[in-house]
Amino acid sequence: MLGSVVMIASILVPRMGGDSGDKARVIQALLFMSGINTLFQALLGSRLPTVMGPSFAYILAVLSIINDFRDEDFSSEHQRFLHTMRAIQGSLIISSFVNILLGFSRAWGEFTKFLTPLIVVPYVCLVGLGLFGRGFPQLATCVELGLPMLVFLVVLQQYLKHLHPTAHPILERFALLVCIALVWAFAAILTAAGAYNNVGDATKRSCRTDQSFLMSSAPWIKIPYPFQWGTPIFRASHVFGMMGAALVTTVESTGTFIAASRFAGATPPPAHVLSRSIGLQGVSQLLDGIFGSIVGTNASVENVGLLALTSVGSRRVVQISTIFMFFFSIFGKFGAFFASIPLPIFAAIYCVLYGLVASVGITFIQFTNMNSMRNIYVMGLSLFLGISIQQYFVANTNGGNGRGPVHTGGGWFDDIFNTIFASAPMVAVIVGTVLDNTLNAHHASAERGIPWWGPFQKKNGDGRNEEFYSYPLRINEWVPRRFI
Numbered sequence: 001m002l003g004s005v006v007m008i009a010s011i012l013v014p015r016m017g018g019d020s021g022d023k024a025r026v027i028q029a030l031l032f033m034s035g036i037n038t039l040f041q042a043l044l045g046s047r048l049p050t051v052m053g054p055s056f057a058y059i060l061a062v063l064s065i066i067n068d069f070r071d072e073d074f075s076s077e078h079q080r081f082l083h084t085m086r087a088i089q090g091s092l093i094i095s096s097f098v099n100i101l102l103g104f105s106r107a108w109g110e111f112t113k114f115l116t117p118l119i120v121v122p123y124v125c126l127v128g129l130g131l132f133g134r135g136f137p138q139l140a141t142c143v144e145l146g147l148p149m150l151v152f153l154v155v156l157q158q159y160l161k162h163l164h165p166t167a168h169p170i171l172e173r174f175a176l177l178v179c180i181a182l183v184w185a186f187a188a189i190l191t192a193a194g195a196y197n198n199v200g201d202a203t204k205r206s207c208r209t210d211q212s213f214l215m216s217s218a219p220w221i222k223i224p225y226p227f228q229w230g231t232p233i234f235r236a237s238h239v240f241g242m243m244g245a246a247l248v249t250t251v252e253s254t255g256t257f258i259a260a261s262r263f264a265g266a267t268p269p270p271a272h273v274l275s276r277s278i279g280l281q282g283v284s285q286l287l288d289g290i291f292g293s294i295v296g297t298n299a300s301v302e303n304v305g306l307l308a309l310t311s312v313g314s315r316r317v318v319q320i321s322t323i324f325m326f327f328f329s330i331f332g333k334f335g336a337f338f339a340s341i342p343l344p345i346f347a348a349i350y351c352v353l354y355g356l357v358a359s360v361g362i363t364f365i366q367f368t369n370m371n372s373m374r375n376i377y378v379m380g381l382s383l384f385l386g387i388s389i390q391q392y393f394v395a396n397t398n399g400g401n402g403r404g405p406v407h408t409g410g411g412w413f414d415d416i417f418n419t420i421f422a423s424a425p426m427v428a429v430i431v432g433t434v435l436d437n438t439l440n441a442h443h444a445s446a447e448r449g450i451p452w453w454g455p456f457q458k459k460n461g462d463g464r465n466e467e468f469y470s471y472p473l474r475i476n477e478w479v480p481r482r483f484i
Helices: 002-012 020-044 056-068 077-104 107-112 117-129 136-162 167-192 201-207 236-264 271-291 301-310 315-330 332-339 343-367 373-395 411-420 424-436 450-457 464-469
Strands: 052-054 297-299
Touching: 002 020, 002 052, 002 056, 002 332, 002 343, 020 052, 020 271, 020 297, 020 315, 020 332, 056 077, 056 236, 056 411, 077 107, 077 236, 077 271, 107 236, 107 271, 117 236, 117 301, 117 343, 117 373, 117 424, 117 450, 136 167, 136 201, 136 343, 167 201, 167 301, 167 343, 201 343, 236 271, 236 297, 236 301, 236 343, 236 411, 236 424, 271 297, 301 343, 315 332, 373 424
Parallel strands: none
Antiparallel strands: 052 297
């Protein structure tokens, strides 16, 4: 998750006028809130071993806010940064009620009852494939680090573990950490030896281990606190773009929860579990705004891939991992040390992890009848349009100001639709749900996979639902019955 945290901060903070010290504090806030939000979901939300982290879906909305203040005069660039952060805080706070209302009103759970295995295949598949831009394209910015990382991970984790029975569980769980340490050390040697002294600025940013300047600027100890950047600024034109992003994270998190349940050996999340999970995600976004995070939260796709890579599907492991998030966020120097890992190393890891998430979506095809031309049509169109429409919107979005291909003159309207259609899973859900529930749906119930899928969507439809998704201890005695 640290790769996403650093990448988001690196994209946004410099455009806001922030320096390396501001970037370090933003990373601390993101890590701190990720720890809180992960703990909430693992204990009270989905109850799946999913990590909650910062979402890229909010970047377009944040870039739009940054662009609104570009022509305004400030006494210093730091004041510009603080003013922009306060506007982002206000937008996150208001837009969080989209998820809160969708979740706790149970509206989202009712919508998910329209999903079938036929829709889930392209939906979950694009949760992974839709992030291809963070894979090899990012790896190629420093191929001498990214490519060895990718090769080492595959060889060590998949091939060498079969050499001896004792090595199997060790390499399966720790090969990733070993590979990161080896390639990171190699990057440090190249940096110290001067291999990147006479290269372009882009190569330096991608390859050097000392280019982030986080170690020198991060405070030793700092606890993120409410409204640390100042009083939030509320502006309607900013809120609508954030609302679109909140809706996108609802869809993307739901797909991630379905993938996590598959890897963890649980039943697909029932409708009431998805409702409370999304409602709690809204509460998490509200806290993100209060504590000064730069973007909202969603379920971390890369950590779901890690469930498959390590074969560790315990929610207790994820709960304990929040201790490390709190430690690295409060003791800034330690977090900055690990944040100095070059991003192409993370990109190499994402090539494997996102691929695993995409492939688990394909496994749901076994519950449908793919000899049916109707099913082939629905799945093929959903999958292709999900990739194609997203690629069109991403390719035609200005990375500097977040302006996408929808430009009607109404900024808030443009922000909503540019954000929604830049998400591949969102497009796949829209296309798949409409087609699958309108094209001869009643007579194709069996071939759509509903006899297998249907019981899992009801609270008491399958006896294992209670085992996987019930609250711990006696919390259920204090929670309204519709959420348990």
